[in-house]
Amino acid sequence: MPIRPRYRRVSALQRQFFNREGLLALYDEELREISDRLRILNVVGVGGIGKSRLLQExxxxxxxxxxxxRLDLQLPTLRQQEDALAVLRMEFGAQGVQFDRFDIAYAVLWQRVHPQLQMDRKNTPFAEDSEVLSKILDDAMGLPVFGTAAGLVRLTGRAVSNRQRRRRIESDPTLQELDSxxxxxxxxxxxxxxAEELRRSAEERPYVLFVDAYEAMVPTPLPGGRSYASDAWLRDLLGQLHGGLTVLASREPLPWAAYDKEWETVIRETRVDGLPMPARLDLLAQAGITGVPEQRTIAEASAGVPFYLHLAVDTHAQNPDRAAGPGTAEEIVQRFxxxxxxxxxxxxxxxxxxxxFDLGMFRVIGRTFDLPAxxxxxxxxxxxSFAYPLPRGWYRLHQLMITALQRHLSPGVKRHVHAVVRRYWEELADRMETGADSGVARSSPLREAVYHGLHAEDISPEQIQRHADRAVMMSGRQAVDGMVKDIRDFVASPPRTAYATEALPGIRDAADCLDAESRLELGDAATVIAMTPALDMPVxxxxxxRLALAGANARRIAGESSHAASIFERVWAEHGGEARPSAGLCVADIRMWQGDFAGAFALAEEVHGICSPHERVIRGDLKRLMHLGHRFLMDFDRAAGLLAQAEEEYRAVGAVVGLANIRTNRAELLAFTDPRAAVEEAGAALEVQRDLGAQHEIGKVYTAMAIAQLRLGRLERSEAAFRNANTALDQAGYRSGRARADMFRAFLLLxxxxxxxxxxxxxxxxxxFETCQxxxxxxxxxxxxxxxxxxxTPELTAAADRARPLLRPLGTVEDLDRRTDEVLSMFLDGVAP
Structure with a gap:
C-alpha cells in the first residue's frame, strides 16, 4: 500500500452522494411511521460499500x-458505555433535551469510578451543560461530596426552583436506589x-439515532449469532429507545434474535448493494476522471464498491497518469x-x-495446508458479509476480495490449490452420477473442474472434451457454454509457462469444438460454418x-450435403480415436438422407459393433438413426420399436439432449399413427426443446404438430403451427427441414x-430437396x-425420375411405393382431382 498522507482519504464523505434512491425512500417511510414503539433500521453491507456516507446523507x-x-463505534472510546452515553447526551442536550435525572445518575457513576476526585464543576461531567447539576454543585462547592445519590437529590430541593421539575427528581424511584x-x-x-429522558422528550419532538460500524464493537461473532457480550450495553440501550428511530449500520445483519426472538419484530434489515454502472460513471466524472476508457475500466473493476471508486479518484488526483492498481487492491482487502x-x-x-465453496471444500483445503478446518x-x-450465501450451503467471496487475496499467494501455491479444488469438483461430479445430492447444478462440478484444471495447468484438451460430454449428458448442451467462456478467458491471457506453450493450441481447438457443438445443438448452423472455414486440417x-464433424454437420443442415459427406467420410477413414464412432454415425446419417437406406443401416450396425457397452449415448444415436430411416420408409411399427430402444440407451445415462430429441421424434411418429396423441406429445416436446434452445428441433416439433392438426381437420391450428415451424427452421437455417414442412403444408392448401x-x-x-441432395x-x-x-408437372416428373435411381430401400421399391401411397391417403383421400 503506498505511503502517503491519510487525511485526504476521508474525502469521500465530502463528495457528492450518488444513487441509493430506494434506501432514501425507505428511510422516509420509517420517519413517517415513527410512533411510541421500538424500531431499528439495520443498514447492512460489506466494508466500503458506502454505509457511513449513507448515514451522513x-x-x-x-x-x-x-x-x-450519531454514535460512531469506529472510535474505540465510544465502544465504552459511559463514553458513548456522554457523547449522545451532549448531542441531544444541545438540541433541547433535558437530562436532569440522567445527569445526576451519571455523576454518581462517575464518582463511583473515580473516588479520588472531588465532585465539583471542574471534575464532574456535564457540570457546565446541566442546569440542575451546575446548581447542585454550586451549593455543594467546597464540600467533600462522595457522590451519593441521596445527597445529590437532597441538594436538588435548594438548587431547583421549578416545583414540577424538582418533584420529578426527588420522587424518582431509580435515583433513590442508586446508592444500593x-x-x-x-x-x-x-x-x-x-432512555427515559429521551423518550420523554419524544412526546414533543421525535428523534433519530444513527449508529455506525457495529462490527467494530463485535468483530468476531460466535456461531449462532452470539458474541462475547461486548455489545450488551448497546443492545440494552437501543431496546429501550421508544418514540424514535435508530438507524444502525453493520457489515452483517444484527444477530440479536439469538438472544430474544422479539428482536425480529423490531429490526428492519435493508441491504446496501454496489452502485449501478451509471452511478459509478457519474461519480468518476464528478471527481474529474472523464476519459471514457479509463472510466469504464475503473467502474468495472470496482464491482460497485464506492470505497474502491474513491481510492481510484484519490490515486488519480495525486498522479493523473497512474490508474488504480495493486495499492488500491491492497487497501480494499485491508478494508474488507x-x-x-x-x-x-x-x-x-x-x-x-x-x-x-462449501464445507466439504473448506475441509479439504484446510487439511491439505494444515489450517483449521x-x-x-x-x-x-x-x-x-463478504461471504455471500448461495443455495443449499454454498458460498462465494466478494469479487474485489478474490483478486486482492490472491495477490498474497505465490504462483506455485495457487496452482496447487487449483489442483486440489479440481479433484474436489471431479469427485463431486462422480457422486452426483450415482445419485448423491450436492445442492449445485448437475453440470457445475464439471465446469469448475475444467476451470481449475486449466489454472492448475494439469488438464489436457481430451480431458476437457470428456468433461464437456458428461456435462451435456447431465444437464444439456447449455452447460458447455460456461466451459467455453472459461477456456477463452484462459487462452486470452495464458500464464508464461511450459504448459501454456505446449497445450495452448489444443486447448484453443477444444474451445472451438465445444462452442461449435453447442451452437449446432441450438441449430445455429451459419455460425458454426463461419467458425470452421478450413475443414482439411488433420483429424x-x-x-x-470432432471439430471437423461439427463443421460438416453445419453444412449438412445448410444444404451442402456433398461437402458434408466428404468430410464425414474422411474422418471415418483417417481418425482412429474416440471420435471414430461419431464419424461413422454421421456417414450413415447422410447416406440415409441421400436415399441409401441399405448402406446406412449396414454402416450403423458396423458402428454399433465397435462401440463399447458404456458408450450409451452413441448407441442411442445409432438406434434413433435407424428409427428415422424406417420412419422415412413409412414403416412405422419398426420405427416405434427402434425409438424405444434408443430411449432406453439415453435413459440409462440420463442423456438430457438425447431424451429431448426422443420426444421430438415421438411427436413426429405419432403425427402419422395417432394424431391426437401427437398434439399432446408435441406440446410436451416444445417445453423441453425451448429449455434447451434448439431452434431446428423446435421447428421439427411444430411441423409434427401441424401435420397432426391437419389430419384432425383443424386447419386454422395447423396453419398457425406451420407458421411457427417455418420461423424456427428459417432461424436455424435448416433448409431441408423447411422443405419437408412445406411439402405437408401444401396438403393444407389443397x-x-x-x-x-x-x-x-x-x-x-x-x-x-434436390438442391440439398x-x-x-x-x-x-x-x-x-x-x-x-x-x-x-414435367419438372416434378423429371425430379422423380432423377430420384428413383438414388433409392436403396430396405426391401423392394414396390413395397416402399405401397407404404407411401398409404401415407398419402391420410392427407389426400376425399380431395377431388
Whole structure:
C-alpha cells in the first residue's frame, strides 16, 4: 500500500452522494411511521460499500422536526458505555433535551469510578451543560461530596426552583436506589435514565439515532449469532429507545434474535448493494476522471464498491497518469478484512482460488495446508458479509476480495490449490452420477473442474472434451457454454509457462469444438460454418476430428450435403480415436438422407459393433438413426420399436439432449399413427426443446404438430403451427427441414382448394430437396401426390425420375411405393382431382 498522507482519504464523505434512491425512500417511510414503539433500521453491507456516507446523507435528510445524533463505534472510546452515553447526551442536550435525572445518575457513576476526585464543576461531567447539576454543585462547592445519590437529590430541593421539575427528581424511584446498586447495575440504571429522558422528550419532538460500524464493537461473532457480550450495553440501550428511530449500520445483519426472538419484530434489515454502472460513471466524472476508457475500466473493476471508486479518484488526483492498481487492491482487502480474526485470513486467501465453496471444500483445503478446518471456523468465516450465501450451503467471496487475496499467494501455491479444488469438483461430479445430492447444478462440478484444471495447468484438451460430454449428458448442451467462456478467458491471457506453450493450441481447438457443438445443438448452423472455414486440417486428435464433424454437420443442415459427406467420410477413414464412432454415425446419417437406406443401416450396425457397452449415448444415436430411416420408409411399427430402444440407451445415462430429441421424434411418429396423441406429445416436446434452445428441433416439433392438426381437420391450428415451424427452421437455417414442412403444408392448401398454390409449394419443396441432395424418397412421394390430385408437372416428373435411381430401400421399391401411397391417403383421400 503506498505511503502517503491519510487525511485526504476521508474525502469521500465530502463528495457528492450518488444513487441509493430506494434506501432514501425507505428511510422516509420509517420517519413517517415513527410512533411510541421500538424500531431499528439495520443498514447492512460489506466494508466500503458506502454505509457511513449513507448515514451522513440520511442525517442531512432528517427534517428539523426531529432531533438527531450519531454514535460512531469506529472510535474505540465510544465502544465504552459511559463514553458513548456522554457523547449522545451532549448531542441531544444541545438540541433541547433535558437530562436532569440522567445527569445526576451519571455523576454518581462517575464518582463511583473515580473516588479520588472531588465532585465539583471542574471534575464532574456535564457540570457546565446541566442546569440542575451546575446548581447542585454550586451549593455543594467546597464540600467533600462522595457522590451519593441521596445527597445529590437532597441538594436538588435548594438548587431547583421549578416545583414540577424538582418533584420529578426527588420522587424518582431509580435515583433513590442508586446508592444500593453494584457498579454493573449502576451502569444499567444510567442507560435506563438516558432512555427515559429521551423518550420523554419524544412526546414533543421525535428523534433519530444513527449508529455506525457495529462490527467494530463485535468483530468476531460466535456461531449462532452470539458474541462475547461486548455489545450488551448497546443492545440494552437501543431496546429501550421508544418514540424514535435508530438507524444502525453493520457489515452483517444484527444477530440479536439469538438472544430474544422479539428482536425480529423490531429490526428492519435493508441491504446496501454496489452502485449501478451509471452511478459509478457519474461519480468518476464528478471527481474529474472523464476519459471514457479509463472510466469504464475503473467502474468495472470496482464491482460497485464506492470505497474502491474513491481510492481510484484519490490515486488519480495525486498522479493523473497512474490508474488504480495493486495499492488500491491492497487497501480494499485491508478494508474488507479489518474485523477478521488473523488466524482466519490465511484460509480465506486459499478459498479465494475457488469461485464457489462449501464445507466439504473448506475441509479439504484446510487439511491439505494444515489450517483449521473445524466447524467453528467455518461458521465464523461464513458469517462475514463478504461471504455471500448461495443455495443449499454454498458460498462465494466478494469479487474485489478474490483478486486482492490472491495477490498474497505465490504462483506455485495457487496452482496447487487449483489442483486440489479440481479433484474436489471431479469427485463431486462422480457422486452426483450415482445419485448423491450436492445442492449445485448437475453440470457445475464439471465446469469448475475444467476451470481449475486449466489454472492448475494439469488438464489436457481430451480431458476437457470428456468433461464437456458428461456435462451435456447431465444437464444439456447449455452447460458447455460456461466451459467455453472459461477456456477463452484462459487462452486470452495464458500464464508464461511450459504448459501454456505446449497445450495452448489444443486447448484453443477444444474451445472451438465445444462452442461449435453447442451452437449446432441450438441449430445455429451459419455460425458454426463461419467458425470452421478450413475443414482439411488433420483429424488425428479427438478434438480436431470432432471439430471437423461439427463443421460438416453445419453444412449438412445448410444444404451442402456433398461437402458434408466428404468430410464425414474422411474422418471415418483417417481418425482412429474416440471420435471414430461419431464419424461413422454421421456417414450413415447422410447416406440415409441421400436415399441409401441399405448402406446406412449396414454402416450403423458396423458402428454399433465397435462401440463399447458404456458408450450409451452413441448407441442411442445409432438406434434413433435407424428409427428415422424406417420412419422415412413409412414403416412405422419398426420405427416405434427402434425409438424405444434408443430411449432406453439415453435413459440409462440420463442423456438430457438425447431424451429431448426422443420426444421430438415421438411427436413426429405419432403425427402419422395417432394424431391426437401427437398434439399432446408435441406440446410436451416444445417445453423441453425451448429449455434447451434448439431452434431446428423446435421447428421439427411444430411441423409434427401441424401435420397432426391437419389430419384432425383443424386447419386454422395447423396453419398457425406451420407458421411457427417455418420461423424456427428459417432461424436455424435448416433448409431441408423447411422443405419437408412445406411439402405437408401444401396438403393444407389443397384442403382449402388453393390448387395453384399447392402445385407451386410442392414444386418448391422438391427443388429444395434436390438442391440439398437429400430425401429422394420424399421427392417421389411429392410426385405421387401431384399425380393423385392432377397437379403433376414435367419438372416434378423429371425430379422423380432423377430420384428413383438414388433409392436403396430396405426391401423392394414396390413395397416402399405401397407404404407411401398409404401415407398419402391420410392427407389426400376425399380431395377431388
Amino acid at each position: 440520511l442525517r442531512n435528510r432528517t427534517p428539523d422536526t426531529c432531533r438527531a445524533a 446498586l453494584s457498579n454493573a447495575e449502576l451502569g444499567n440504571a444510567v442507560s435506563y435514565l438516558f 478484512l479489518q474485523h477478521v480474526a488473523p488466524d482466519e485470513v490465511r484460509i480465506l486467501e486459499l478459498l479465494s482460488v475457488a469461485r464457489t 473445524n466447524l467453528l471456523t467455518w461458521e465464523s468465516l461464513t458469517a462475514y 488425428g486428435s479427438v478434438v480436431a476430428a 384442403r382449402r382448394g388453393e390448387r395453384e398454390a399447392t402445385r407451386d409449394l410442392l414444386l418448391h419443396a422438391a427443388r429444395e 437429400v430425401y429422394p424418397s420424399l421427392i417421389t412421394a411429392i410426385h405421387g401426390a401431384a399425380e393423385r390430385v392432377g397437379l403433376v
